[in-house]
Amino acid sequence: xxxxxxxxxxxxxxxxxxxxxxxxxxxxxxxxxxxxxxxxxxxxxxxxxxxxxxxxxxxxxxxxxxxxxxxxxxxxxxxxxxxxxxxxxxxxxxxxxxxxxxxxxxxxxxxxxxxxxxxxxxxxxxxxxxxxxxx
Ligand SMILES: [Zn+2]
Numbered sequence: 658x659x660x661x662x663x664x665x666x667x668x669x670x671x672x673x674x675x676x677x678x679x680x681x682x683x684x685x686x687x688x689x690x691x692x693x694x695x696x697x698x699x700x701x702x703x704x705x706x707x708x709x710x711x712x713x714x715x716x717x718x719x720x721x722x723x724x725x726x727x728x729x730x731x732x733x734x735x736x737x738x739x740x741x742x743x744x745x746x747x748x749x750x751x752x753x754x755x756x757x758x759x760x761x762x763x764x765x766x767x768x769x770x771x772x773x774x775x776x777x778x779x780x781x782x783x784x785x786x787x788x789x790x791x792x
Contacts, residue, residue: 679721687738687792694718694738702734702752709775711756722791725751728758734738747789750782 664670676692681687682769701717714732720739727735734755740748753776770781 680723683720687720690738690741691718691720693741694736698736698740698748700750701748702736702756705749705752706756709753709756709790711759713756713759725786725791726755728755728762732759734759737791739789742792743786743789747782747786750776750779750786754779 660670683691693728695718697716700731702716703713705711712732713734715734717733717735718738719727721737725740729735734752736752736755740751743751751785757768757772759773760771776782
């Protein structure tokens with residue numbers, strides 16, 4: 658398709674710039690974290706889910722530099738392999754945070770009340786988590 662400047666200025670055609678997604682390198686360190694993450698995190702997440710009465714669908718281990726974990730409306734939870742670099746209470750905090758999203762898909766007051774009930778020191782843990790960078 659030929660696009661003229663008139664098409665763009667009139668709004669008939671919209672130019673969308675997508676930033677190329679940075680491909681993360683599977684360094685030996687990352688490979689090691691992935692292996693450890695797969696062996697530990699799904700089991701621990703399911704343990705916490707059972708303990709607190711959540712139903713989790715699929716659990717996947719991801720490598721990205723944008724989040725520690727995420728949760729979808731389908732009940733799937735993604736966990737970042739970087740979690741293996743954290744002390745266990747921070748790992749649990751991130752997993753409990755994601756589990757709470759199974760009930761509330763936002764960070765509203767109800768979400769925080771629920772998280773508070775499962776993880777009373779979540780505010781301090783959130784601060785500690787900020788000291789770690791995703792690699
Ligand atoms: Zn969240």
